[in-house]
Amino acid sequence: MVRAPFYDENGIKRGAWSSEEDDKLRAYVERYGYWNWRELPKYAGLQRCGKSCRLRWMNYLRPDVRRGNYTAEEESLIIKLHEEHGNKWSLIAANLPGRTDNEIKNYWHTRLKKRKTHNKTPTKSQLRELDRSCDESSQLCHSNNGETSEAESSINHSHILDNHDHGAEVVSPAVPILESSQSPTDTSTDTSGSSLFISHAYSSQSYTDYPSENNNYQSSSLEAFYQEYYTAGSDFWTQPFLSSQNDDQYSTCFGDGGTSSSHLSFYDDGMDYYFYQ
DNA sequence: AACCCTGTCAACCGCCTTTCA
DNA sequence: TTGAAAGGCGGTTGACAGGGT
Numbered sequence: 001m002v003r004a005p006f007y008d009e010n011g012i013k014r015g016a017w018s019s020e021e022d023d024k025l026r027a028y029v030e031r032y033g034y035w036n037w038r039e040l041p042k043y044a045g046l047q048r049c050g051k052s053c054r055l056r057w058m059n060y061l062r063p064d065v066r067r068g069n070y071t072a073e074e075e076s077l078i079i080k081l082h083e084e085h086g087n088k089w090s091l092i093a094a095n096l097p098g099r100t101d102n103e104i105k106n107y108w109h110t111r112l113k114k115r116k117t118h119n120k121t122p123t124k125s126q127l128r129e130l131d132r133s134c135d136e137s138s139q140l141c142h143s144n145n146g147e148t149s150e151a152e153s154s155i156n157h158s159h160i161l162d163n164h165d166h167g168a169e170v171v172s173p174a175v176p177i178l179e180s181s182q183s184p185t186d187t188s189t190d191t192s193g194s195s196l197f198i199s200h201a202y203s204s205q206s207y208t209d210y211p212s213e214n215n216n217y218q219s220s221s222l223e224a225f226y227q228e229y230y231t232a233g234s235d236f237w238t239q240p241f242l243s244s245q246n247d248d249q250y251s252t253c254f255g256d257g258g259t260s261s262s263h264l265s266f267y268d269d270g271m272d273y274y275f276y277q
Numbered sequence: 278a279a280c281c282c283t284g285t286c287a288a289c290c291g292c293c294t295t296t297c298a
Numbered sequence: 299t300t301g302a303a304a305g306g307c308g309g310t311t312g313a314c315a316g317g318g319t
Contacts, residue, residue: 003287003288003289003311003312003313004312004313014288014289015287015288015289016287016288016313017287017288036304037304037305038303038304038305050304050305051289051290051304051305051306052288052289054305054306055287055288055289056287056288058306059287059288060287087307087308087309088307088308089307089308090306090307090308101306101307101308102286102287102288102307102308103286103287105307105308105309106285106286106287107286109285109286109309110284110285110286111284111285
């Protein structure tokens, strides 16, 4: 994924960093800090240029760098901030603790930009289908003799989302994780589902927490999200959309109840669409 | 199995800004 | 005030992975 290591004409190593180099840089910076990046590699025993060391530290080795999938909240924030500030990645990164400008830039170019480019108003038939999908979701949510725990509900819904995912690109980066998050006992593998799917504000990271061995699904962050959502007075699954006065405008609400971070997305014709409000 | 295409992301490049003597 | 050095930033590149044919 990265350039193969090589030495330039000045004997400076370039390309991918080895774990030994990472260890050296990390150990040095954690002990002495970085007072001069140009001089630092000399003292740290690295055959790298200062810029390379700085970049490696800032984007990868810093202890507060957060890796892993982006949450829907983070996505919404990136989109919002990009609309406000343009390609000011460092400025955007300053609003997302643990995320680096480089990472956000990559994420924008590889995922979010396409959604924005292909943003379009859904047709009424698509919206009807979307609505129907939501009804199915809520029915599944309240199955199991009406005694569905929050955690169980989350699995049902994650699976529903998975069923609706037929595209390579999806609104939430959670989807690849959703695929692996199916209940081992869940046999409802209907892949012929609607071409529409719904994206909600999962912390995609949370899906990595389960299933556990005894099929007792656990996800603290997901549950926290549900709790937050329900206590906000919204019925996440049974009322995922708010219809505005204008028949052509729908929104799905999440997080803050659909005020600042609402979006609607659906998949159609090999492309997913994302509507930020 | 081999090839091609696309997505991803770490790393590089070059320019701009800031700092300091 | 000025110029060099260092830091910071955004655009771009290149290699790998994985899916499709």
